[in-house]
């Protein structure tokens with residue numbers, strides 16, 4: 001196999017479920033329901049004569065996403081019928097946008113794992129309705145229409161990606177955008193965001209793209225990379241054997257257990273769908289005023305936030321990128337940084353202690369009981385040297401388990417740092433006195449024993465002695 005002779009080309013279509021209370025063209029709830037067919041009505045089950053009515057919220061969410069993806073928002077867009085016969089599509093057509101999508105010609109800057117930034121073109125983003133879900137039970141099949149007519153935004157990229165990892169980073173960045181905007185929860189595993197990856201290869205230096213294959217059914221970032229890698233190696237083998245004409249335009253499914261893709265169906269061309277303008281809906285108009293309001297309300301996205309955190313708060317790139325992964329976490333950090341006026345200490349604490357605790361408790365920052373204010377109070381005690389770092393960690397644990405403020409815990413347990421040289425000296429004298437052998441060792445040049453003294457003194461003070469002071473006085477006394 002000589003994969004280096006070929007270049008990989010990837011373009012991705014992502015379906016994002018827009019976060020609305022009701023469906024795209026009717027008043028049915030979009031909420032997940034454990035019983036089948038209870039969020040349905042004549043419109044979303046395609047009863048003859050039922051008419052679709054546009055959900056205004058969808059226009060807002062789609063436009064905000066388009067703006068974040070640097071797209072032109074077409075102030076006049078159009079719905080079309082995409083005709084196909086399938087049990088999960090009760091009307092035998094899907095209402096989608098074809099000729100005139102709501103968003104066009106944007107881009108997304110994607111930070112690669114090596115730190116470089118690659119700009120991926122966004123061809124278009126269009127609104128469409130989701131289909132129902134069929135389930136098969138031996139001799140019969142059932143159909144659940146709860147999902148029909150749920151609003152989706154399909155975001156189509158240019159074929160700009162060149163490796164599986166670029167593809168995964170693109171989808172990760174896109175997920176971050178929709179989560180920051182709050183237009184979608186971005187859950188790949190649960191299907192509120194679905195990525196179809198189009199993959200082809202071409203001999204290096206060849207200008208024309210090779211025939212592409214569409215990979216569907218990929219529900220994790222790890223699988224995006226694995227499915228594409230498998231597909232590239234499959235196509236490479238065919239090229240190497242001179243069988244490249246066996247690469248056909250088709251939809252393939254990824255089987256995660258076998259780490260293979262297999263053919264599902266050969267792909268229809270657009271003309272097979274007999275697209276035509278939807279006669280029951282007027283053109284979609286996004287008024288100027290609405291667009292300027294939305295533009296003014298746009299949120300700061302993760303990448304910009306990380307850059308600002310670095311500049312404004314002087315925190316490291318690594319911390320900044322970690323903190324902005326989740327919008328709620330970034331906001332929590334910023335509040336603590338401002339309240340404590342100690343941004344570096346705050347970044348440090350949140351990216352280590354706090355994140356460790358969340359991981360242990362398996363909870364999200366949204367559900368964490370210690371508020372930004374509570375943590376700030378603790379860190380202020382630490383930075384004012386009222387308590388030392390070790391005690392601060394203990395107090396933090398205590399705050400989580402009891403819900404009490406840091407100050408109360410420190411007072412009740414008498415944990416205030418001991419800064420009194422006389423009292424610290426007493427502990428040191430005691431340690432020196434009861435360990436003559438180690439004193440001998442230290443004085444004859446074995447400097448490592450110093451840590452032993454440090455540890456013993458801290459222990460004797462029940463962790464409360466100021467460690468810097470202990471270190472200073474110990475050096476003095478031991479060298480006597």
Ligand code: ADP
Nearest residue numbers: 009010011012157158159198199200209210212
């Ligand atoms: P289709 O008509 O099959 O839906 P499109 O031209 O609409 O194809 O493209 C769908 C997706 O496939 C887009 O994301 C696009 O960037 C990508 N794509 C198009 N051609 C190729 C190719 N040769 N290799 C990889 N991806 C491609």
Ligand code: ZN
Nearest residue numbers: 026028041044
């Ligand atoms: Zn309905």
Ligand code: MG
Nearest residue numbers: 013156269270
């Ligand atoms: Mg297409």
